[in-house]
Structure formats: structure tokens, C-alpha cells
Amino acid sequence: MERSFAKEIESLRLGDGDIFRGEGILAVTKAILQSGVSYVGGYQGAPVSHLVDVLVQAQDMLDDLGIHLETCTNEASAAALLGASIHYPARGCVTWKAIVGTNVASDALSNLASPGVAGGALIVVGEDYGEGASVIQERSHAYAMKSSIWLLDPRPDLPMITRCVEEGFELSEATNTPVMLELRIRACHVTGEFPAKNNKPAKVSRNSRLPGPAAFNYDRLAHPPATFMQEKLKLEQRLPAARKFILERGLNETMPGDLSEIGIVVQGGLYNALNRALMNLGLADAFGNSRVPTLVLNVTYPLVPEQLVQFCTGKRAVLMVEEGSPDYIEQALHTALRRADVNTRVHGKGMLPAAGEYSIEALTRGLLAFVKTEQPQIDVSAADAAFNGALENRKTAQTLIGTNLPLRPPTFCTGCPERPVFTAIKLVEREIGKVHVAADIGCHALATFAPFSLGHSILGYGMSLASAAGVGPLMNTRSLAIMGDGGFWHNGVLSGVASAMFNRGDGVLVVMQNGYTSATGVQYIPSSAGNRVDGLASGSDIETTVKALGVKWVKRIRSYSLGTMRETLRDALTTTTKGLKIILAEGECQLARQRRLRSDEAKALKSGERVLRTRFGIDDAVCTGDHSCIRLSGCPSLTIKPNPDPLRTDPVASVNSGCVGCGHCGEVAHAAVLCPSFYKTEIVHNPGWWDRFSDRLHRAVIGWLGGSKAAPAPMPAAGE
Numbered sequence: 001m002e003r004s005f006a007k008e009i010e011s012l013r014l015g016d017g018d019i020f021r022g023e024g025i026l027a028v029t030k031a032i033l034q035s036g037v038s039y040v041g042g043y044q045g046a047p048v049s050h051l052v053d054v055l056v057q058a059q060d061m062l063d064d065l066g067i068h069l070e071t072c073t074n075e076a077s078a079a080a081l082l083g084a085s086i087h088y089p090a091r092g093c094v095t096w097k098a099i100v101g102t103n104v105a106s107d108a109l110s111n112l113a114s115p116g117v118a119g120g121a122l123i124v125v126g127e128d129y130g131e132g133a134s135v136i137q138e139r140s141h142a143y144a145m146k147s148s149i150w151l152l153d154p155r156p157d158l159p160m161i162t163r164c165v166e167e168g169f170e171l172s173e174a175t176n177t178p179v180m181l182e183l184r185i186r187a188c189h190v191t192g193e194f195p196a197k198n199n200k201p202a203k204v205s206r207n208s209r210l211p212g213p214a215a216f217n218y219d220r221l222a223h224p225p226a227t228f229m230q231e232k233l234k235l236e237q238r239l240p241a242a243r244k245f246i247l248e249r250g251l252n253e254t255m256p257g258d259l260s261e262i263g264i265v266v267q268g269g270l271y272n273a274l275n276r277a278l279m280n281l282g283l284a285d286a287f288g289n290s291r292v293p294t295l296v297l298n299v300t301y302p303l304v305p306e307q308l309v310q311f312c313t314g315k316r317a318v319l320m321v322e323e324g325s326p327d328y329i330e331q332a333l334h335t336a337l338r339r340a341d342v343n344t345r346v347h348g349k350g351m352l353p354a355a356g357e358y359s360i361e362a363l364t365r366g367l368l369a370f371v372k373t374e375q376p377q378i379d380v381s382a383a384d385a386a387f388n389g390a391l392e393n394r395k396t397a398q399t400l401i402g403t404n405l406p407l408r409p410p411t412f413c414t415g416c417p418e419r420p421v422f423t424a425i426k427l428v429e430r431e432i433g434k435v436h437v438a439a440d441i442g443c444h445a446l447a448t449f450a451p452f453s454l455g456h457s458i459l460g461y462g463m464s465l466a467s468a469a470g471v472g473p474l475m476n477t478r479s480l481a482i483m484g485d486g487g488f489w490h491n492g493v494l495s496g497v498a499s500a501m502f503n504r505g506d507g508v509l510v511v512m513q514n515g516y517t518s519a520t521g522v523q524y525i526p527s528s529a530g531n532r533v534d535g536l537a538s539g540s541d542i543e544t545t546v547k548a549l550g551v552k553w554v555k556r557i558r559s560y561s562l563g564t565m566r567e568t569l570r571d572a573l574t575t576t577t578k579g580l581k582i583i584l585a586e587g588e589c590q591l592a593r594q595r596r597l598r599s600d601e602a603k604a605l606k607s608g609e610r611v612l613r614t615r616f617g618i619d620d621a622v623c624t625g626d627h628s629c630i631r632l633s634g635c636p637s638l639t640i641k642p643n644p645d646p647l648r649t650d651p652v653a654s655v656n657s658g659c660v661g662c663g664h665c666g667e668v669a670h671a672a673v674l675c676p677s678f679y680k681t682e683i684v685h686n687p688g689w690w691d692r693f694s695d696r697l698h699r700a701v702i703g704w705l706g707g708s709k710a711a712p713a714p715m716p717a718a719g720e
Helices: 006-011 024-034 049-056 059-065 075-081 098-113 141-147 158-175 185-189 226-249 268-280 305-312 328-339 360-374 381-401 419-432 443-448 464-468 485-502 542-548 562-574 590-606 628-633 664-671 689-706
Strands: 019-023 039-042 068-071 092-097 121-127 150-152 179-184 191-195 253-255 262-267 294-297 299-301 317-321 345-347 437-439 480-484 508-513 553-558 581-586 611-618 638-641 652-655 678-685
Touching (some): 006 024, 019 024, 024 049, 024 179, 039 075, 049 068, 059 068, 075 098, 098 141, 141 150, 141 328, 226 305, 262 268, 262 305, 262 328, 262 360, 268 294, 268 360, 268 381, 294 305, 305 328, 317 328, 345 360, 360 381, 419 628, 437 443, 437 464, 443 480, 464 480, 464 485, 480 485, 485 508, 485 542, 508 562, 542 553, 562 581, 611 652, 628 638
Parallel strands (some): 039 068, 039 092, 121 179, 262 317, 480 508, 508 581, 553 581
Antiparallel strands (some): 019 191, 611 678, 638 652
């Protein structure tokens, strides 16, 4: 069950005279609708998935505008969707997550950028860079430069973000070039307001269809010999046209300041953080008024050399604030100034970190060094002392606790159906020895953290089985690959399963079939059970698909059935049967399940119906304090507490109020032959006569067996 975006959808209906208020990515969605798009598509992931999620649930509004919405199985199919804009005056927008999505889409992007587009083509990328990222630390900038795709990095301000979206389509059409707009996590979630406009129906749409296909034109194909001329057009026509457009529209901004001897050149997406760091030095206020002149690059590719030269001329030095590595913009700035024989000193990497996220702390440290070097007459001693004092306070905190601050790695949700599978793997390894585990992108990658610590490689979404193919033939034991059902449809079915069948692979693949692409916000996939938001059946099945590819050994196992899962894994890893073996671990994503259950239970309680809730607990008197249950399950609801027995010093295990009653802890205790300290509690709301009778009977029997002692009840009261 997906999250409801009813409130967000209503804000997308605002028109002339209304004020839009909301998050950055929702403002992008509104700006797209105001731009007269013909089609929208994308792959889920990162904060930008919000764009597709909202539109999926706004199908009625899209129907009114004639917009086609395509929810794509991967980023390559989303990028290929933009091919509609090559021949036709159809504006299109696609979206995906960060560099990993751009990697997958790169083939289609190259073949799109070479012939160029007639209709505006906009790519919204969630630039997932820095400590908040869940992906590799690379930037999309290199792809923009490589393929001659113009790159927008808007200042995190809703009017500027929406302006970049609307003018991004115009820039694309004016230069016949796709445009990429990158949004950092903070820009996606920044809140603000802007004057709304009416949503605009496109010239070409489902409501205003083309009479037929365009005339055949070989020059519009990304294929030699046409590609040779297309390369010349990129440099001789499209690039100059883009620079002219950027200057005429004033897409890059110059912020004035009285310290005219120095300046700052900054990526647009970093402007808010830069301003906060300048505030720390007393060189700016909360409204963005800075004493240091600043050139804000809302377009980071292509750069306009004459604009850079004009800004730097007459300044002793400038600080280039470019997040990440390599320093593409800093190198381009050096080149532009040297070619124009402008001797302004350029500081950048060195005063600022060579890589990593430019946090307020990193920017403050770099600005302090820049001001001390280039404007020593400015007294920043108070800011310097405060900054160093904050660092000392952090060291003091570490000294007080006697070590570095403890890490808090992410973990599976409480009740996650994937956790029992990794418990089963740990138990099997006790019997047959260690196994090479090829991990994958998705929730299941959290098993690489303690207490499971399982996974030798992560090579890309749906690539685990393919990566294990190089290991299995080199070992005496079979390799084990983990893949989610989202990863299966994204890439794994071809690069993994089909390849394994073609090469007669003998590995084991576990597909976590939880019904959604859960790691990206719980969106539907081709094999999702039931109906999608639009009421149509998804219609695909993983078991049928792998059998059609020739896989003979396929087992469906309920993931919470820990004992069965352990036996099946042992059989798959040790059987003499050759060939690929696939285990489908079935268990609905707990987040989706809890959303549905909460809604259903609320309705049932309101109508007076019987509602049963299950919780688990641990008997303090029986628990030995071994804590194997915690080490083998890792459930967040399993914790420890002081032992109530004064003669025992070891803390006992305890189940907190976060328990969702999945039963995994009890299954672990049984499958691992740990201890009988776990008990199940059934809580009945609106109990009937049988519930009340059972409750009285249980209390009577427990009281008789316990005598006068108040022993913990293995089955607490069944009524409320």
C-alpha cells in the first residue's frame, strides 16, 4: 500500500494568483506541469522519486492535461523515453537517483545527446552526494560534460528552482540539447513559496495527438556517419547557443558585496550553505546579503568564460566553492582566466576539502583560511575562536565517554521479512562453513552491518548474481547471491538469471520478494500483488519468469519460516544437483503492511469489530542473559535491561513497545535451540464472549499452577 499524496496533489492544481507552498521537489513537479509537458517518466529512488509518486496518484489531473506518465523498470528505459523529443515538438521530463541512475541511463543519454532534441527534454537527477548519501560518491557533472548535456544546479530557493525547470525546457529547445537539473537532498526538501501559474496543456499530448510519424531523416539517428556531423554541431552551434541563452536570461546570478577585492564563485546548490558559513564569520546576514561579491552558478555546465572573466577582473583573489572531485569547475575557471590574461588568484581545493560534502563546518574552515590570506585586515578572531571552541567541545565529549562517538549504522525496520533470511544464513554457516555472499542494492544491503555482517561485494542494482558468477567457479563451495524483487526487474533478470542460464551457472540466488521497491519509498513493481493505484493488475510473476528462462530448481519459502528457510538454504548450497538454484523469500514489506493494518484496524475499532494484536515478550526469570537472540536477529525491538534478580548481574533481554508481532525472535529461539524465554501475547480489542471466557480460564489455571507466587504469565490477559 503506497503512501497517499492527496494533499500534495491538490497543491499541483493551483493557478494564476495562487501562492504555492511546499517542498523543493514538489515545486519541481508543479513547474513541470506549468511548462506544458507531453510526457513524464522515471525510476523510483531518492527524494526525486516523490515527483513520480505524486503524479502516479494524480492520474485524473494528468488525463485532463493529456500527459502520458510512464513508470519505468530502470533508468535506461526512462532515458530512452526522451527519444520522443528527438523528432517531435514534445516536451518530456524523466527522473532518477543520482550517479547510479545516470550510470544505468548513460547509453541512452549518449545516443540522445548526439542527435539532439526538437522538443524540450529535462532530466531531474537527485544528486545524492555527501554523508547523507546511500550510493557511491561520484557526481553527475562528468556525464554532462562527456555527452554535452547542459547541467543546472539551482540555488535552493523555490522561485529559482521553478525558474530553472521552466527555462530548462526553453534552453533545451533553443539549443536542441537535453538538459539535466540536479537537486541535492536538501534542495529536494527545502520549503518555501512562489507565485503559481496555470498548468499548461502541451501542444502534443494524448489529447492532441500527432497525425503520424515524422519523415525519415537519417541525420537524426545516433549512428555513423551522422554522428560525425552531430559532434561538430555540439561544439559549433549548440554550445555557443547555450552560452548566449544563459547570459541573456541571467540564469547565473551575481550577488553584490562591498569587499570588492575578493569574490566567491559557487555552485548554485551550495549557496544556502555558503551563506550560513559567511554568517558564522559575520560577513553575511540571514537574508542572503553578503559582504563578499558572489557569482552563483545555477548552470554549472556549460560555463560562460566571459562571465567568469568579467566577475574576476579587478579582484585580488576568488574562492571557488565546488563540492566533490574532480575539480571540473575550478580547472575551467583557471583556464578561462589564463586565456584572458587575468591574474586573479584562484583558491579552491586546498583551502576547502578535495572531496566529501561541503558542510557548514567545512565551508567555515575554508572561508576562514581565505579571509585570513586575502583580507587580513578583517578581524575574524571571534569567529575563529568560536569555531575552534566548537571543535574542542567535540573532543571534550569524546574524552568524557572515553572513546569516539559510537557509530549508529542503519538497520532493517522492526518486523522486516528480510531479517529472518539472514538469520538463516548465519545458522547454515554454523553447519557448512562460511559462504561467499554477493550483496546487492536495496534494503537487504543493510545485512552488511552488524549483527549479520554478510556481503562481500555490491556491484550495482540487480547485479549480485552476475558478480557472484566470477567467484563460484574459483571456490570449492557455492556462492550465494542476494537480490530484491525490485532489483530482479531492474536488471537482475537479464544480467543475472539469463546470463547464469546461458553460462550454466551453479550458484544460489535468494530473491527477497517483499512486493515493492521498498528501499525507495514503497512503490509498485511488475510483480506487486493486487492492483496498482490506477486499478490495473501488475500481472507479472518472478517464479513464472525464471522458469520460462529454464531454471528448474525454484523454491517459494515464507521468509518468517526460519526453520524451513534454513533447511532450504542448506539444501541449495550442498545439493549435488547442478544449475542455478533460486529461493523466493516471500514476505510483504513491513512498512506497507503496517500502513494497511493501521488503517484497517482503525476502521474495525471504530465499528466495534474484534481486533487481535500480537506482541512478543521475554520472561525475566527464564532468560539466561546469553543474548544470542539479539546477535542472530538484530531486531530493533530486542534490547537489554537490568536483571531484576539481585543474585544475577548479567542484563536480560527485553522486547520493547516497538514490537510488531512478526514472530521472528521466537522463530530464532526455536530454530537456534536457544531458550524458552520468549512468549507470545495476544491483545484483543472488543472481545467477544469466548475471549472473555478464555481469559478467565487462563487466569484461573495460571493462578492454580503458580500458587501464591506471582509468576510471570506465559499468556497474559486476552481482553481489554
